[in-house]
Structure formats: C-alpha cells, structure tokens
Amino acid sequence: MDLIKTKEQIAIMAEGGRRLGAVLNVLRKEVRPGITTLELDRIARLRIEAGGDKPAFLHYRPAGAAKAYPYTLCSSVNDVVVHGQPSHHVLREGDVISLDLGLRHEGLYLDAAITVPVGPVSSLGKDVRALLDATEDALYAGIAAAKPGKRLGDIGYAIERVARNAGLSVAEGLTGHGIGESLHEEPSVFNFGERGTGMVLKEGMVLAIEPMFTLGGGEIVQLRDESYGTEDRSWAAHFEHTIAITAKGPKILTAA
Numbered sequence: 533m534d535l536i537k538t539k540e541q542i543a544i545m546a547e548g549g550r551r552l553g554a555v556l557n558v559l560r561k562e563v564r565p566g567i568t569t570l571e572l573d574r575i576a577r578l579r580i581e582a583g584g585d586k587p588a589f590l591h592y593r594p595a596g597a598a599k600a601y602p603y604t605l606c607s608s609v610n611d612v613v614v615h616g617q618p619s620h621h622v623l624r625e626g627d628v629i630s631l632d633l634g635l636r637h638e639g640l641y642l643d644a645a646i647t648v649p650v651g652p653v654s655s656l657g658k659d660v661r662a663l664l665d666a667t668e669d670a671l672y673a674g675i676a677a678a679k680p681g682k683r684l685g686d687i688g689y690a691i692e693r694v695a696r697n698a699g700l701s702v703a704e705g706l707t708g709h710g711i712g713e714s715l716h717e718e719p720s721v722f723n724f725g726e727r728g729t730g731m732v733l734k735e736g737m738v739l740a741i742e743p744m745f746t747l748g749g750g751e752i753v754q755l756r757d758e759s760y761g762t763e764d765r766s767w768a769a770h771f772e773h774t775i776a777i778t779a780k781g782p783k784i785l786t787a788a
Contacts, residue, residue, distance in 0.1 A: 535719070536736035537712050541640060542776045545712070545738060546785050548585065548637025549774055552644055553788030555579045556633055559605075563648050565625040569607035572631070573618035577604040580635050588634030588641050588715050597758060606632035606645075608759060613703045613744050613752055613768040615759040625651035628660060630770040634715060641715045643740045644786035645772035660767055663700060663747055667769035670694035670723075670743040675775055678782040680735045687733075688725025691743045695723075701750035703768060706760065708742040711774055735779050742772030 537545070558579055559572055580587050587604035594601075601617075608616035608630040609623070616630070623629060632645040647664055649656050656664075673690040695702050708721030719731050723743050748766025755761050762768055776783045 535710060535717070536734060537738050537776070538736070541712065542736070542738065542785075544638045545640050545642060545774070545776070546783075548635060548640060548642045549644070549785030550788060551583050551585060551637060552633060552635050552642045553786045555635070556631060556644055556646055557788045559631050559633070560646060560648050563623065563629060563631075563650055565623060565651050567623055569605075569609070569616070569618040569621050569623070569629070572607055573603050573605040576633055580604065586636045588636050588643065592715060594716065604633070606630075608632070608768070608770065610767050611765045612755070612759050612761045613746070614706060614770060617757045617759060623650045626655045628656065628664065628767060628769065630768070632770065632772065640713065641711050642774050642786055643711055643715065643772060644774060645742060645770050647769040647771060659747055662698060663745060663767065663769050666694055666698035666700055667743050667745045668771045670745065671741060671771040671773060674741045674743060675773060675782045675784065678733060678739060678741065678775055678777055680733055680777060680779065682733045683728055684719060684721060684730030684733065685725035686727050687741060688722040688730075689727045692724040695743075695745050700745040701748065703744040703746055703752055703760075703762070704750040705752060706744050708740045708772070710738065711740045712738050733777055735777055737777045738774065738785070739777070740772055740774050742770060744768060744770045
C-alpha cells in the first residue's frame with residue numbers, strides 16, 4: 533500500500549471528505565434527548581447512500597475482531613471511548629456521544645469523528661465541557677504539526693501536551709492511522725510522542741488523526757460488544773479528521 537497519494541486521489545478524497553463532514557453535521561443536529569443510537573445509525577446510512585457512496589464501517593472486520601461490524605456508525609456514549617454499537621439505547625439530556633463515521637467515495641476511504649452533548653451544553657458538568665473542548669483543541673494541535681519534514685512524534689507530542697495541560701488522560705492503545713485505498717493503513721498515529729521522533733512526514737501522506745481523552749485514567753477495557761470503554765468508567769471524548777499533508781501544510785479533507 534503506497535503511503536503517498538497522488539493529487540488525483542487527494543482530490544477524490546477531498547470530495548468524499550466534504551460529503552462525510554456534511555453527514556456528520558446532520559447527525560450533530562439530530563442528537564437530542566429521546567433519540568436512539570440505532571436511529572442515528574439509520575440516518576447516517578441513508579445519507580451516505582443517498583450521495584452514491586458506501587458506508588466504510590458496515591461489514592468491516594478489522595484484524596483481531598471476532599466478527600464484521602454490523603452498523604454504519606460507531607456511537608459511543610459517556611464512558612465508551614470508541615466502537616460503540618448502535619442499539620435501542622435512548623439518549624438522555626446530559627449524556628455525551630461520540631459519533632465516528634466513515635465512507636468510501638470512488639474507491640477511497642474517509643474517516644471522521646465528533647463528540648457532542650445530548651441537549652444543551654449547559655446540561656454538562658464543567659469538567660465534561662472542558663473534556664470536549666480540550667480533545668477538540670488537541671485534534672487541531674495535532675493537525676497543525678502534520679507538515680512535510682516533521683515526524684509522527686511531533687503529532688503525538690502536540691496532542692499529548694494538550695491532554696497534560698488540561699489534566700486529562702490519553703486513552704491507551706487507541707490510535708489514528710493512514711487511510712486511502714483501505715480504511716486502516718500504515719502508519720499508526722499515536723496520541724502521545726516525542727518531538728523529532730518517528731516516521732518523517734511527506735507531502736502526499738493522508739492520515740486520520742484522532743485524539744481520545746478521558747477524565748480519569750487512560751486504561752481501557754474491551755466490552756462485550758467489542759467496543760472500548762474506560763476501565764474506571766470515567767467519561768471520554770473523541771474527535772477526528774482525515775487530513776492530507778501538502779507542500780503548504782496540512783489540509784483537512786473532512787470539513788463540511
């Protein structure tokens with residue numbers, strides 16, 4: 533799998549990313565008390581397929597998984613960090629939900645995630661609001677570090693620094709990744725690191741950068757539905773963009 537994408541591939545991914553960002557914006561507006569995560573999944577699938585694209589997660593089976601993923605959306609509530617499966621679970625005011633979504637456009641994959649409050653943001657505790665703000669800030673700090681000539685460790689360092697300054701933990705064992713012809717490609721993009729270490733970043737690389745922070749410890753456990761939650765049941769947040777590294781710096785592909 534070539535780590536360097538052509539300009540033509542990146543142009544296709546930019547269009548796919550625009551479409552993905554638009555679907556996530558729709559989902560953001562649909563999140564409210566009383567809706568189920570299964571209904572959000574239905575909306576996501578209909579929106580993606582209406583655009584002529586294919587859900588990236590539906591029937592996807594990552595290495596080590598017992599079975600293929602049966603949904604379009606990963607919907608992770610409160611202390612679930614990632615890969616929460618949609619269900620008849622009803623969202624309540626004061627919850628937070630991470631919406632992780634991917635699609636395939638003209639054969640190329642895009643991946644993005646947001647964490648949003650259920651109900652008004654004022655229904656969240658001050659600590660949870662700070663968690664969401666810091667995790668999103670870390671996403672953009674990591675993106676800003678993704679420049680030609682920099683290294684993977686610079687991205688991880690930038691993300692981890694935001695967590696430490698906010699008194700938060702990085703969820704352990706969960707990373708971003710390369711993306712393009714496959715949903716998950718090399719390299720792994722860690723949410724911690726040392727400046728000046730790791731793979732050299734080059735023009736044409738496309739990465740999914742996705743910080744995942746928790747209010748408590750960083751230890752995670754795999755749950756019965758193969759999702760990952762915090763071991764101490766502390767709440768978590770997750771934000772993600774797919775970006776291309778260009779001569780002028782990072783370009784966000786999944787902005788609506």
